[in-house]
Amino acid sequence: MIGIAWRSICNRWPTALLAVLAIAMSVALILTVEKVRRDARSSFTQTVSGTDLIVGARSGAIQLLLYSVFRIGNATNNISWESVEDIKNRPAVDWLIPISLGDSHAGFRVVGTSKDYFTHFRYGDKQPLKIAKGAIFDDVFDAVIGSQVAAQLGYEVNTPIVVAHGTGSVALVEHDRQPFRVSGILAPTGTPVDQAVHVSLEGIEAMHVDWRNGAEVKGEGTDSDTIRRMDLKPAAVTALLVGLKSRAAVFREQRAINTYREEPLLAVLPGVALQQLWNLVGVAEKALLIVSICVVFAGLVNLMSVLLAGLNERRREMAVLRSAGARPGHVFLLLCIESTVLTLGGIIAGLALHYVLVALGSLFMQNQYGITIGLAPPDLTDLKILLAIAIAGLLAGTLPALQAYRKSLADGLTQRL
Amino acid sequence: MIKSPEAIVQLDNLQFIWPGNVHATLDIDHFSIGQRERVFLKGPSGSGKTTLLSLIAAVLSPQNGRIVVDGISLDTLKGGQKDQFRVDRIGMVFQQFNLLPFLSVQDNVQLPCKFSKQRRATASQSHTITEEANRLLRAMRLPLDDIKDRPVTELSVGQQQRVAVARALIGRPPLIIADEPTSALDSDTRQAFLALLFAEVETAGSALLFVSHDASLAGSFDRSVDLTDINAATDNEHQDSFA
Ligand SMILES: Nc1ncnc2c1ncn2[C@@H]1O[C@H](COP(=O)(O)OP(=O)(O)OP(=O)(O)O)[C@@H](O)[C@H]1O
Ligand SMILES: [Mg+2]
Numbered sequence: 001m002i003g004i005a006w007r008s009i010c011n012r013w014p015t016a017l018l019a020v021l022a023i024a025m026s027v028a029l030i031l032t033v034e035k036v037r038r039d040a041r042s043s044f045t046q047t048v049s050g051t052d053l054i055v056g057a058r059s060g061a062i063q064l065l066l067y068s069v070f071r072i073g074n075a076t077n078n079i080s081w082e083s084v085e086d087i088k089n090r091p092a093v094d095w096l097i098p099i100s101l102g103d104s105h106a107g108f109r110v111v112g113t114s115k116d117y118f119t120h121f122r123y124g125d126k127q128p129l130k131i132a133k134g135a136i137f138d139d140v141f142d143a144v145i146g147s148q149v150a151a152q153l154g155y156e157v158n159t160p161i162v163v164a165h166g167t168g169s170v171a172l173v174e175h176d177r178q179p180f181r182v183s184g185i186l187a188p189t190g191t192p193v194d195q196a197v198h199v200s201l202e203g204i205e206a207m208h209v210d211w212r213n214g215a216e217v218k219g220e221g222t223d224s225d226t227i228r229r230m231d232l233k234p235a236a237v238t239a240l241l242v243g244l245k246s247r248a249a250v251f252r253e254q255r256a257i258n259t260y261r262e263e264p265l266l267a268v269l270p271g272v273a274l275q276q277l278w279n280l281v282g283v284a285e286k287a288l289l290i291v292s293i294c295v296v297f298a299g300l301v302n303l304m305s306v307l308l309a310g311l312n313e314r315r316r317e318m319a320v321l322r323s324a325g326a327r328p329g330h331v332f333l334l335l336c337i338e339s340t341v342l343t344l345g346g347i348i349a350g351l352a353l354h355y356v357l358v359a360l361g362s363l364f365m366q367n368q369y370g371i372t373i374g375l376a377p378p379d380l381t382d383l384k385i386l387l388a389i390a391i392a393g394l395l396a397g398t399l400p401a402l403q404a405y406r407k408s409l410a411d412g413l414t415q416r417l
Numbered sequence: 418m419i420k421s422p423e424a425i426v427q428l429d430n431l432q433f434i435w436p437g438n439v440h441a442t443l444d445i446d447h448f449s450i451g452q453r454e455r456v457f458l459k460g461p462s463g464s465g466k467t468t469l470l471s472l473i474a475a476v477l478s479p480q481n482g483r484i485v486v487d488g489i490s491l492d493t494l495k496g497g498q499k500d501q502f503r504v505d506r507i508g509m510v511f512q513q514f515n516l517l518p519f520l521s522v523q524d525n526v527q528l529p530c531k532f533s534k535q536r537r538a539t540a541s542q543s544h545t546i547t548e549e550a551n552r553l554l555r556a557m558r559l560p561l562d563d564i565k566d567r568p569v570t571e572l573s574v575g576q577q578q579r580v581a582v583a584r585a586l587i588g589r590p591p592l593i594i595a596d597e598p599t600s601a602l603d604s605d606t607r608q609a610f611l612a613l614l615f616a617e618v619e620t621a622g623s624a625l626l627f628v629s630h631d632a633s634l635a636g637s638f639d640r641s642v643d644l645t646d647i648n649a650a651t652d653n654e655h656q657d658s659f660a
Contacts, residue, residue: 004520011519316514322476323511324584325504325532327497 005337008317012310016342019306023346026299027389028353030292031382035358037285038381041278044070047191048241048270050122051097052250055079055087055240055257058264062280065273068099068239071109071192075101078236083263087240090256092249095120097241100204100234104197105163108149111196112204112237118144120243123191133157134184140202140228142183146194150185157182161197163207180207202232242267296389299346300396307339307400318404332401339397346393347386351378424485425592425624426450426473431482432650433465433472442468444650445482448642452591455618455625457635460644466628469644470594473626474507475499487591504533508585508623510595515581516569523565526550526584536588546587553583556620557613575606582614589621596628611637 009016048054048069056064057077066072088096097120100112111117118129118136134157137144145155155161159182180199188194206227244250250269257267318331326334358375378386426449433443442465450456460466471477472484475491476499484491487506494502508529516525527550530537540549554561557579564572572580578598585593595614599607611634618625627638635641 004517007519008517317517319511320515320517321528322500323474323503323509324528325500327500329497330532 002337005334005341008334009338009341015306015310019303019342020345020349022299022302023343023389023393024349024353026292026296027347027350027386028357029295030289030385030389031350031354031378032357032361033288033292034381034385035354036361037288043190044274044277046124048122049124050120050126050243051241051270052244052247053240053242053254053257053267054270054273055242055265055267056238058266061266061268061273062277064239064266064268065270065277067101068241069192069270071101071111071196075238078238079240079265080236080263081234083260083265084237084240086260086262087242087257090253092244092246092253093242094245095243097121098201098234098237099239099241100201100236101238103163103204103207105143105149105161106153108146108153109196110143110163110204111198112201112234113198114201117198121193121241123189123193127189129189129193130187131184132187134182137183137198137200137203139181139183140200140206140232141180142199142203143180144184144186144198145182146186146196146198147188148194149197150182155182155185157185163197163199201234201237205232205234206230296392300389300392303339303342303346303393304396304399306342307335307397308403311400311404314404331404335401335404336394336397339401340394343390343393343397347390351386423451424449425452425454425487426626427485428473429483431472431479431484433468433477433479435468441650443472443479443648445469445647446649448647450592450624450626453622453624455615455639456627457638457641458626458628458644459630459632459635459641460648462630464644465648465650466644467596470596470626470628473592474503474509474594476503501533504529505535506590506592508587508590508593510578510581510585510593510598512597513574513577513601515584516572516577518568518570520569521566522554522559522569522572522580523547523550525569525580526553526587528584529590530588533588536590538588540588550583550587553586553617554580556617557583558609559583574601575610578602578610579613582610582617586617586621586623589623591623593618593621593623593625595625597630598627599629599631599634607631607634 054064054068056068056075057079059076063073064075067075084096084098087093095116097117098112098114099117101109103110103112115136118131121129123129131144132147134144143161149155160179161182162179180203186193186198242253244253254267254269257265321331321334322328355375362375428445428448431443431445431448432441434441458466458469468477472479473486475484475486475494478492486502489502489506491499491502516522517528520528527540527546530540530546537546540546543549544552551561551565554565559576559579564576569577569580578601581598582595585595598614599610602610614625615637625638627634629635632641
């Protein structure tokens with residue numbers, strides 16, 4: 001019976017292929033959407049850990065989270081250095097990582113920060129950053145680059161680099177008179193850290209010495225040693241990551257910073273801001289999920305219509321089978337086997353397509369956002385989705401099968417065209 | 418119940434009404450076919466010839482009366498048993514579209530052996546089923562090497578009908594039912610087809626119930642029956658005027 005069913009499918013391969021393709025695409029779509037959703041979440045959640053407060057100029061919590069941690073978008077305002085000192089001197093504050101953004105190197109963001117970044121920053125499950133090669137920056141013109149930067153640009157320790165003003169992937173104006181040098185390369189983290197060029201806050205100041213109000217000062221330019229002797233205390237930073245001595249103080253500190261008199265500041269709890277982000281993204285996610293479910297539904301309707309459309313032309317096949325001793329049950333089974341084979345074929349092809357999409361997509365996501373999407377075997381949710389599709393496929397096949405069964409009984413031996 | 422050893426088919430007081438119809442399609446007092454007898458059944462279109470064949474093949478069940486085929490009273494059979502009965506004892510040839518397009522010529526011929534142990538056993542008595550199928554195809558004058566592996570849809574209508582006869586005959590069922598198997602053939606092929614059919618029915622020792630509009634074929638049969646003569650229900654308006 002299976003042999004007959006199989007050859008019957010092969011005989012109808014163009015329609016069968018279309019049915020399989022429709023199911024495959026819907027399976028691939030829903031799996032990929034699910035995966036991107038979950039991986040993006042876990043990747044985002046993994047990006048920062050161990051930080052109690054993120055502080056920036058007053059704007060939206062989500063915006064602050066996005067530019068300070070995920071390096072998406074830009075800050076509208078800075079925090080003055082006096083405010084930074086004030087926060088640092090609060091008794092509850094244990095450590096503080098300043099972050100200064102706004103420059104780029106070959107499309108990668110330049111992050112001005114302090115050495116505290118390498119001692120206190122945590123990602124994933126409270127993992128610290130590790131230096132894979134070289135050392136943390138020591139000199140004004142030292143840079144510590146993320147693993148992706150090193151891999152994509154082919155940089156090694158001691159490679160001289162030139163930093164550009166602005167953050168587009170096309171360098172606007174290059175600060176080419178003050179070449180930096182790669183002092184260290186970080187181990188991969190799977191977070192936006194891999195995409196960043198880290199320099200000291202003094203380094204950020206140094207590259208702007210010959211720049212005033214965004215325009216280059218004419219002349220020879222200041223040489224490196226003169227700059228090193230200059231006072232390079234930063235005037236402002238973009239954001240702060242703050243660690244507290246005790247987590248219990250977090251709400252009090254948050255309130256204190258939010259009501260800071262000298263300057264409008266905003267402090268957010270990373271977890272709370274992430275939650276807000278999810279609420280925002282959740283709407284889009286739901287819409288995407290509904291669309292995927294509709295596509296799956298369309299795939300199944302297509303399967304059903306393929307089977308139903310085939311039914312009329314098959315009524316005489318049914319009559320022949322019946323005349324050769326096939327029972328109504330056989331006829332029923334034949335169609336059920338067909339729809340099962342088509343559904344399973346669709347699911348397998350869909351899985352394959354899904355992995356191709358994920359493989360391509362993960363390259364893109366890694367390059368663009370530093371978000372890691374791994375190739376993993378289908379997990380429980382995926383299996384549930386696949387099972388649901390398989391069952392729906394079988395049900396979709398049962399209706400035409402029942403139809404064929406009824407017709408094969410009612411037609412007698414009359415051959416209908 | 419009296420089993421009549423001479424008759425392969427025996428109908429008594431048969432009445433059949435299609436569901437939804439007001440008038441009976443068939444009302445036959447008595448009709449029988451002897452062992453190895455070749456019967457020609459004619460009648461105008463819509464007179465119920467195909468319906469009668471369906472009843473004999475236990476595809477349909479009569480509202481009244483009794484049908485005995487090869488000693489088996491059909492009303493004693495239940496669902497699956499009817500299918501088994503049909504494939505065990507009856508070989509069938511239709512007007513056209515006899516073959517499954519997705520099976521090879523070989524597999525089409527062997528199809529009844531897939532469902533019937535009895536016919537499988539008979540077909541493999543002296544050699545394998547494949548050889549028996551080949552023998553029948555050759556007996557039907559089919560260029561075996563040429564068509565064996567070709568899709569059945571590439572065969573001519575006459576060739577398809579001969580393949581169908583080979584399938585009906587495989588495993589030597591005691592009764593062959595043919596519902597207008599020649600209507601799609603031209604008159605020359607028709608005669609040749611009939612000759613081959615007769616020869617193989619003879620060899621198999623089967624009885625033959627052959628339905629056709631073409632009265633010119635009737636001469637070569639043992640007996641010719643007009644359905645309107647035996648069917649008391651034919652004088653209703655169900656008959657079409659064209660035949
Ligand atoms: N499936 C069906 N449901 C209801 N009525 C039917 C069905 N099949 C046939 N009939 C009716 O039964 C009558 C006899 O039909 P049948 O097919 O047996 O005629 P026939 O003698 O074989 O005709 P033809 O020579 O054209 O093949 C017709 O009036 C037809 O309308
Ligand atoms: Mg008919």
